[in-house]
Amino acid sequence: xxxxxxxxxxxxxxxxxxxxxxxxxxxxxxxxxxxxxxxxxxxxxxxxxxxxxxxxxxxxxxxxxxxxxxxxxxxxxxxxxxxxxxxxxxxxxxxxxxxxxxxxxxxxxxxxxxxxxxxxxxxxxxxxxxxxxxxxxxxxxxxxxxxxxxxxxxxxxxxxxxxxxxxxxxxxxxxxxxxxxxxxxxxxxxxxxxxxxxxxxxxxxxxxxxxxxxxxxxx
Amino acid sequence: xxxxxxxxxxxxxxxxxxxxxxxxxxxxxxxxxxxxxxxxxxxxxxxxxxxxxxxxxxxxxxxxxxxxxxxxxxxxxxxxxxxxxxxxxxxxxxxxxxxxxxxxxxxxxxxxxxxxxxxxxxxxxxxxxxxxxxxxxxxxxxxxxxxxxxxxxxxxxxxxxxxxxxxxxxxxxxxxxxxxxxxxxxxxxxxxxxxxxxxxxxxxxxxxxxxxxxxxxxxxxxxxxxxxxxxxxxxxxxxxxxxxxxxxxxxxxxxxxxx
Ligand SMILES: Nc1ncnc2c1ncn2[C@@H]1O[C@H](COP(=O)(O)OP(=O)(O)OP(=O)(O)O)[C@@H](O)[C@H]1O
Ligand SMILES: [Mg+2]
Numbered sequence: 447x448x449x450x451x452x453x454x455x456x457x458x459x460x461x462x463x464x465x466x467x468x469x470x471x472x473x474x475x476x477x478x479x480x481x482x483x484x485x486x487x488x489x490x491x492x493x494x495x496x497x498x499x500x501x502x503x504x505x506x507x508x509x510x511x512x513x514x515x516x517x518x519x520x521x522x523x524x525x526x527x528x529x530x531x532x533x534x535x536x537x538x539x540x541x542x543x544x545x546x547x548x549x550x551x552x553x554x555x556x557x558x559x560x561x562x563x564x565x566x567x568x569x570x571x572x573x574x575x576x577x578x579x580x581x582x583x584x585x586x587x588x589x590x591x592x593x594x595x596x597x598x599x600x601x602x603x604x605x606x607x608x609x610x611x612x613x614x615x616x617x618x619x620x621x622x623x624x625x626x627x628x629x630x631x632x633x634x635x636x637x638x639x640x641x642x643x644x645x646x647x648x649x650x651x652x653x654x655x656x657x658x659x660x661x662x663x664x665x
Numbered sequence: 666x667x668x669x670x671x672x673x674x675x676x677x678x679x680x681x682x683x684x685x686x687x688x689x690x691x692x693x694x695x696x697x698x699x700x701x702x703x704x705x706x707x708x709x710x711x712x713x714x715x716x717x718x719x720x721x722x723x724x725x726x727x728x729x730x731x732x733x734x735x736x737x738x739x740x741x742x743x744x745x746x747x748x749x750x751x752x753x754x755x756x757x758x759x760x761x762x763x764x765x766x767x768x769x770x771x772x773x774x775x776x777x778x779x780x781x782x783x784x785x786x787x788x789x790x791x792x793x794x795x796x797x798x799x800x801x802x803x804x805x806x807x808x809x810x811x812x813x814x815x816x817x818x819x820x821x822x823x824x825x826x827x828x829x830x831x832x833x834x835x836x837x838x839x840x841x842x843x844x845x846x847x848x849x850x851x852x853x854x855x856x857x858x859x860x861x862x863x864x865x866x867x868x869x870x871x872x873x874x875x876x877x878x879x880x881x882x883x884x885x886x887x888x889x890x891x892x893x894x895x896x897x898x899x900x901x902x903x904x905x906x907x908x909x910x911x912x913x914x915x916x917x918x919x920x921x922x923x924x
Contacts, residue, residue: 568761571715572775572837573751576743582774586765663765664819 451625451634458621459641461535462607465542465617469603472543477550484555502548507541508609514541515613531615538610542603549599557592558584561665590660597653604646618642666729668693668872669841675722675735676706676713683709685896686723691841691889694870698883698904701893702919707876708758710893711843714874715755716746727752727840754839758846760826762818768829769814772801772836804832808862824855828862835866842866844875880923884908892916 483495502510515537519525527533561584569579611620618641622634667690676684683706691697699707712718714725716733719741724734732749733741741749762771773794780793802814808828818826827847834842847863848856860882866873867886877883883890883904890907892900892915900907900916911917 562761564757564759564761565763567717568757568763570717570747571750571753571755572833573747574775574778575747578778582778583763590765663817665764 447629447631451622451637454621454624455618455634455637455641458616458618458638459645461610461615462604462617463645464535465539465607465610465615466603468539469542469546470600472539473546473550476543476547477554480547480551481554481558484551485558499548499551502545503552507545507606508612510545511538511541511609511613534613534615535610538613538615542606542610546599546603550596553592553595553599554588556595557588560591561587587665590663590665593653593657593660597649597657600649600653601646604649605642667691667726668695668728670726670729671714671723672726673723674710674713674720674725676709676718677721683896684713684720687893687896687898688723689889689891689898689901691872691874694872695889696867696872696887697874697889697891698887699874699876699891699893700878700880700883700907700919701891701899705893706896707893708845711755711845711874711876714843715753716750717755751837752840754834754837754842756827756830756834756842756844756847759850760818760823760830762826762830762833764818767815767817768805768810768821768832769798769801771818771829772804772833773797775833776801776836801832801836804835805829807865808832809858822855823851824858827851827859831859831862831866841872841874844873844877846876846878848877848879878923880908880920892919894919 480495480499483491484499486492486495515527515534518527525533527537565583565587566579569583574582608617608619610617618638619635622638625631625634670690672688674684674687675682687706687710689697699710701707709718713720720733720735722735724736725732731737732752763774766774776797777794780790780797802811805811805814808831810825810828810832813821813825813829816825818829821829827850831847844863848859851859856879860879863873863875864882864886875883875887885904887904890900890902890904891898892907892911892913894915899913900911906912907916908920911920
């Protein structure tokens, strides 16, 4: 029994990890793009971007999963995701990337705007190009500022992966819960909790280590 | 020929006319001090001269070559502005050192980036960088910080930070070095070390423009003094003239508030 449960939980955890990894991989660059969009001088870009960010951050991720997955099929009569397991997984990842990118973008924007104007100007009077100023002056200060809040989002993301079950992507909690019905046991659910604790504990250590690495300067 | 010639420089922010026509010129090796009440436009003037703001009127020429002319309709490109800036250096009131770099790295950054775009990568560049480091370390030595090369800004006092900022500006060998109230952000006991560095530069005939509230210092080191009030030069002359025998009532009032 124990073996069966562990195998099942491992499978579920692997799904969760995939969603976690892909969300970071896609969400961080997309978040930067959205951040620049929301800071654009060009109103026609800034306004829609800010509206989208507001909508995404103002509604539950679970609702977004349902709408993104079922919406195209019902509204357009064309289920772009396909009905398969893979299709549901893709829909989940796309939703997560988009949702987290919006949260990240706000953090990036705060981080970029938080760098004092004088830093940029000091670079300008030294004859640096805008690209040099971004990469050699601003970026490191932005990174230092955003590591703690991004860390919080990342820890939240670990736990948010459990939401994908609403569109039947079988992550770890679903895999634990099924043993209640099939075998009348609840300890697998407690075990899922351990997986989360271990993984978020590991991430917390990693994030703490990064923060410490950045301690050599103050902003 | 004048090294720097500023003619009828104007700057408005929307409706607000901050500079209403500033003209002055200075020779190589000259030291010009700018004094005046808060809000008079001193900082705006320095920012315009360093192209951090684009003037709305007037012209700026260096060594007889016009860098900027507002009446010349062609818009200046980003690239051109960047090249123009290299004639000048600016030391900010609040230093604006890059916090993630050591004192030496702060001073060397711009030179290394220049070398990178010229020399590319590889062994040659390594050698160039080593030379830049040596040169910048020497500069830091000249401002009395030879033993602080590897200190980060937060490990330095305000006076030391400002001296690093001066070295950073000097590294690019500007033709004119501008200071915007270089000691205003410092505790009184730290102003002396910065003023001493500036005085030494004056003795070495560095061409400098210094916005300052240190009247005694301005009187002692400058060759020419501008009193700017309400976006205009209200008084202009040698330190003796401006400080000992001011012509305008406004100048007398202002100087009176410092006695
Ligand atoms: N970017 C800006 N937008 C609008 N107004 C500005 C801007 N920069 C400066 N001003 C205004 O221009 C005027 C002159 O400011 P400036 O900073 O040049 O004065 P200052 O002589 O340097 O004063 P202080 O001695 O206090 O440093 C002020 O009224 C200020 O509010
Ligand atoms: Mg000022």
